[in-house]
Amino acid sequence: MSENLKIEMRGVTKIFGPEPDDVLTQLQAGRSKDELQAETGHVIGLNNVDLDVRAGELHVVMGLSGSGKSTLIRHVNRLIDPTAGEILVNGRNVLDMDMEQLREFRRTEIAMVFQKFGLLPHRSVLDNVAYGLEIRGVEKKQRLATAEEWIAKVGLDGYEQSRPHQLSGGQQQRVGLARALAMDVDILLMDEAFSALDPLIRSGMQDELLALQKDLNKTILFITHDFDEALKIGDQVTVLQDGAVIQSGRPEEVVLNPANAHMEEFVADVNRARAIHVQTIMEKGEFERCASAVQVGACCEDVLPLFAEHDWVGVNTEDGTQIGRLTAKQVIKALARHSSAV
Amino acid sequence: MFPELFNTRPLRIWIDDGLNWVVKHWGDAFEAAAYPLLVMLNTIERFLLMMPWWLIIALLAGLAYGATRKVTLPIVVVIGLVFMGLMELWEDSVKTMALMISATVTAIVFSIPMGIVMARSSLVRKIVTPILDLMQTMPSFVYLIPTVMIFGPGKIPALLATIVYAAPPLVRLTDLGIRQVEPNVLEAAQAFGASPRQRLFGVQIPLALPTILAGINQTTMMALAMVVIASMIGAGGLGYQVLQGIGRLEVSRGVFAGLGIVVLAIIFDRITQAYGKQLQAQIGLSGAR
Numbered sequence: 001m002s003e004n005l006k007i008e009m010r011g012v013t014k015i016f017g018p019e020p021d022d023v024l025t026q027l028q029a030g031r032s033k034d035e036l037q038a039e040t041g042h043v044i045g046l047n048n049v050d051l052d053v054r055a056g057e058l059h060v061v062m063g064l065s066g067s068g069k070s071t072l073i074r075h076v077n078r079l080i081d082p083t084a085g086e087i088l089v090n091g092r093n094v095l096d097m098d099m100e101q102l103r104e105f106r107r108t109e110i111a112m113v114f115q116k117f118g119l120l121p122h123r124s125v126l127d128n129v130a131y132g133l134e135i136r137g138v139e140k141k142q143r144l145a146t147a148e149e150w151i152a153k154v155g156l157d158g159y160e161q162s163r164p165h166q167l168s169g170g171q172q173q174r175v176g177l178a179r180a181l182a183m184d185v186d187i188l189l190m191d192e193a194f195s196a197l198d199p200l201i202r203s204g205m206q207d208e209l210l211a212l213q214k215d216l217n218k219t220i221l222f223i224t225h226d227f228d229e230a231l232k233i234g235d236q237v238t239v240l241q242d243g244a245v246i247q248s249g250r251p252e253e254v255v256l257n258p259a260n261a262h263m264e265e266f267v268a269d270v271n272r273a274r275a276i277h278v279q280t281i282m283e284k285g286e287f288e289r290c291a292s293a294v295q296v297g298a299c300c301e302d303v304l305p306l307f308a309e310h311d312w313v314g315v316n317t318e319d320g321t322q323i324g325r326l327t328a329k330q331v332i333k334a335l336a337r338h339s340s341a342v
Numbered sequence: 343m344f345p346e347l348f349n350t351r352p353l354r355i356w357i358d359d360g361l362n363w364v365v366k367h368w369g370d371a372f373e374a375a376a377y378p379l380l381v382m383l384n385t386i387e388r389f390l391l392m393m394p395w396w397l398i399i400a401l402l403a404g405l406a407y408g409a410t411r412k413v414t415l416p417i418v419v420v421i422g423l424v425f426m427g428l429m430e431l432w433e434d435s436v437k438t439m440a441l442m443i444s445a446t447v448t449a450i451v452f453s454i455p456m457g458i459v460m461a462r463s464s465l466v467r468k469i470v471t472p473i474l475d476l477m478q479t480m481p482s483f484v485y486l487i488p489t490v491m492i493f494g495p496g497k498i499p500a501l502l503a504t505i506v507y508a509a510p511p512l513v514r515l516t517d518l519g520i521r522q523v524e525p526n527v528l529e530a531a532q533a534f535g536a537s538p539r540q541r542l543f544g545v546q547i548p549l550a551l552p553t554i555l556a557g558i559n560q561t562t563m564m565a566l567a568m569v570v571i572a573s574m575i576g577a578g579g580l581g582y583q584v585l586q587g588i589g590r591l592e593v594s595r596g597v598f599a600g601l602g603i604v605v606l607a608i609i610f611d612r613i614t615q616a617y618g619k620q621l622q623a624q625i626g627l628s629g630a631r
Contacts, residue, residue, distance in 0.1 A: 079533060114530055118527050
């Protein structure tokens with residue numbers, strides 16, 4: 001389809017069990033998932049999932065445990081084969097590849113970061129980061145040089161010769177991230193990459209990922225169960241429930257307009273001050289220039305402290321032109337409305 | 343009494359005659375097939391006997407130091423081996439060592455690949471596991487007699503019997519070690535496009551190595567446990583001394599040779615164990631987790 005789509009999933013269904021095809025026909029005939037699971041003992045991991053990830057986008061797939069999000073991400077590099085559906089990566093159908101082509105694809109087009117890190121415990125940090133390149137067949141000197149570079153970029157200078165078990169969780173995941181980035185591929189799969197980390201370290205890693213992403217402009221598919229994480233880093237959010245997509249869109253849209261009761265519950269605990277951006281609630285138009293201002297991408301949280309000093313806060317584009325303004329009242333209304341909406 | 347439902351005599355005669363037929367017609371072929379084993383055993387034995395005693399002691403002490411980085415074990419090694427020399431057991435211990443090393447090497451060559459195949463195919467595991475049970479529990483005399491009939495008394499049947507008894511733990515532990523490799527590490531390797539071969543040699547075997555080494559340790563211990571039985575069919579070495587001690591009611595001879603076996607067992611056990619621990623520490627695993 002569209003040229004800038006990096007990952008496309010069309011009607012992907014995955015059924016775990018001894019006779020998935022049977023169950024699939026029944027599912028397609030319109031029988032409910034719960035009924036089929038109870039009756040046949042099969043587990044329906046994904047149910048007719050469509051997903052589009054555009055180039056350069058940080059796309060977050062979110063869902064509670066058991067919603068099928070880890071299953072979904074494993075379909076993209078075919079660690080799991082679907083029961084039905086189509087998966088296109090870089091415009092090529094992953095399901096058409098034979099084993100050799102698939103390995104070549106994994107070696108050269110896609111990299112992955114894991115929740116449990118998946119580091120090789122018997123190798124040094126340096127050799128771990130170089131692992132993907134080693135598999136690809138890059139010559140030793142060159143792959144170690146590349147690895148060295150990425151270790152520095154993720155801030156692990158001096159740990160090259162350490163073993164993974166000597167590092168903290170956050171550091172281990174930096175190794176995992178460096179290993180994936182060292183592959184220098186466009187597409188990055190991150191499976192709950194920060195979920196195993198302490199909150200403070202997690203937040204730091206998110207900032208770092210965003211900073212890296214600004215330079216690298218990769219296409220990232222990011223799995224998480226944490227809505228705040230999705231809001232903080234995601235350009236797009238797709239929410240899974242029981243293996244099916246229930247909502248997809250910009251993070252803010254999802255928070256402001258939850259699609260169903262489940263989503264509302266999900267959204268209830270979200271920090272709205274961070275989720276709602278100023279440009280969606282501001283008074284648009286040309287006004288007298290305000291004494292203080294925030295940038296277009298700012299969220300309510302950023303603007304709140306300014307109201308201590310000023311009545312009006314302007315919203316500026318990156319080059320400094322003011323495109324709107326807002327008062328504390330507007331912000332409070334926005335926050336309060338969405339709180340009471342539930 | 344359990345009722346006699348049919349006459350088992352023909353069955354037994356058939357087995358015995360069958361064996362005789364095999365001995366008559368296939369004996370030479372079997373002997374030829376086992377010849378490389380004999381060559382290996384003799385080469386190792388000759389080589390060890392050629393080496394001056396102090397060099398062997400120095401080598402083993404060096405290995406012990408390399409494994410533990412402490413002086414305790416090397417001291418134990420030196421004292422133990424000097425004791426054997428003083429007790430006029432040097433040549434016999436070297437012969438026993440040669441038998442044990444040959445059995446262990448052969449077991450490694452066959453058991454590790456077998457363990458790997460078992461780890462990858464549950465069908466193979468289902469077939470091989472009962473065979474391993476059989477090898478470990480069948481009283482060794484049961485298979486010693488036919489092997490002696492086929493190969494004649496000497497080193498080959500002794501070596502074969504030792505291998506049959508000593509190899510199973512290594513197969514089992516290789517299988518276990520490979521299956522215990524954390525799935526998330528394997529998945530990561532797969533996600534980066536590692537081929538099955540790259541996964542086996544780059545991930546599974548290195549991570550299973552501590553467990554495999556524990557298997558090698560078990561194999562050496564069980565090989566040593568077989569030396570007395572092996573000497574009954576002509577293996578020589580410390581076991582033969584024990585046997586003579588029993589035969590002549592010469593308790594002292596039996597005690598010293600027996601102690602010699604214990605000394606060898608302690609030395610090889612501690613050295614292989616220490617290397618296993620070193621490897622585990624390197625990987626950062628306590629046990630297999």
